Amino acid sequence: MPLTRIAMKRGKSADYQRKIMDQVYQALCETFDVPEDDRFMTISEHGDATFDFGKNYLDIDRSDDLLLIQLTVSNTRNLEQKQALFARIVKRLTETPGLRPEDIFINLVEVPKENWSFGHGLAQYA
Amino acid sequence: MPLTRIAMKRGKSADYQRKIMDQVYQALCETFDVPEDDRFMTISEHGDATFDFGKNYLDIDRSDDLLLIQLTVSNTRNLEQKQALFARIVKRLTETPGLRPEDIFINLVEVPKENWSFGHGLAQYA
Amino acid sequence: MPLTRIAMKRGKSADYQRKIMDQVYQALCETFDVPEDDRFMTISEHGDATFDFGKNYLDIDRSDDLLLIQLTVSNTRNLEQKQALFARIVKRLTETPGLRPEDIFINLVEVPKENWSFGHGLAQYA
Numbered sequence: 001m002p003l004t005r006i007a008m009k010r011g012k013s014a015d016y017q018r019k020i021m022d023q024v025y026q027a028l029c030e031t032f033d034v035p036e037d038d039r040f041m042t043i044s045e046h047g048d049a050t051f052d053f054g055k056n057y058l059d060i061d062r063s064d065d066l067l068l069i070q071l072t073v074s075n076t077r078n079l080e081q082k083q084a085l086f087a088r089i090v091k092r093l094t095e096t097p098g099l100r101p102e103d104i105f106i107n108l109v110e111v112p113k114e115n116w117s118f119g120h121g122l123a124q125y126a
Numbered sequence: 127m128p129l130t131r132i133a134m135k136r137g138k139s140a141d142y143q144r145k146i147m148d149q150v151y152q153a154l155c156e157t158f159d160v161p162e163d164d165r166f167m168t169i170s171e172h173g174d175a176t177f178d179f180g181k182n183y184l185d186i187d188r189s190d191d192l193l194l195i196q197l198t199v200s201n202t203r204n205l206e207q208k209q210a211l212f213a214r215i216v217k218r219l220t221e222t223p224g225l226r227p228e229d230i231f232i233n234l235v236e237v238p239k240e241n242w243s244f245g246h247g248l249a250q251y252a
Numbered sequence: 253m254p255l256t257r258i259a260m261k262r263g264k265s266a267d268y269q270r271k272i273m274d275q276v277y278q279a280l281c282e283t284f285d286v287p288e289d290d291r292f293m294t295i296s297e298h299g300d301a302t303f304d305f306g307k308n309y310l311d312i313d314r315s316d317d318l319l320l321i322q323l324t325v326s327n328t329r330n331l332e333q334k335q336a337l338f339a340r341i342v343k344r345l346t347e348t349p350g351l352r353p354e355d356i357f358i359n360l361v362e363v364p365k366e367n368w369s370f371g372h373g374l375a376q377y378a
Binding site for chain 1 (some may be wrong): 127170174181184213230231234235
């Protein structure tokens, strides 16, 4: 169910990108109980003029490796689960492929369960 | 009012892409009463390393032709209308340009009517 | 906190794009009290077949310079503030880089404050 959109600067390898998607997906499974194979993700790559970020907002020192991760999910998780997700994504991505914890920005957009169709034109969660 | 974002694998023709946007727009008109010319849509194209999906989630057999369709709409539709939209998008896209019903993933994000400005800096629906 | 996604037709200069991001950010500061350096923005560029819009919806005459601006923000603003934001974005962009007021489409997606992580895997606003 999560629909994950990740924006980053251009120039990373396919292997690096696949690792990022794998780790974010594993973090979703571990903290949001996302089922096996429930995985829908895109990465958009940007040049200097189309990717812009505050280099020190909240005294966090960001680099050009910053990921902007926006996850659309069902509105069924509480604050604790969201905090667990944020922490787990960062733990995993700092291990593989080895990002800095400062370089991981995450935003959740929540929708009712009836707002998903996974194929065949049905609202499978309604 | 709907803002439609479609993600797909790179490699399809402009004609194929235009047909997809036309059919999704027609389905919105027919089931969500979207007015004539109320049409704002983008497609993003992805390579193998930036487009990732569960090939069998919910026992639906997806191929590389998968579309990830995210529609931001006003929060004025009920479940029946959402189900009608999902079904209509799939019916239309399977006819033209001829997608498999398994390859159509849809997600709705809902916002209040006051959250739109269609030009001139006004909130035309507020 | 705002996560800003702007879609436009391909072919504009980096200078033009940077000006757009600067002006939208300034408008957010002035009307939504966005703090200094709280700035996370991307632009996606599209060809003819991947960018589609109603040329006259609501009798607004749009050109290929149209911007589709989608801002994800915390759900703490009232209608007046939203109207002020829309007006300010348009005022600024018509001055610099000199867009037509008809060519600025804006949509807000609102999320609870706990839905953001700005780094280190923490929910800094929770």
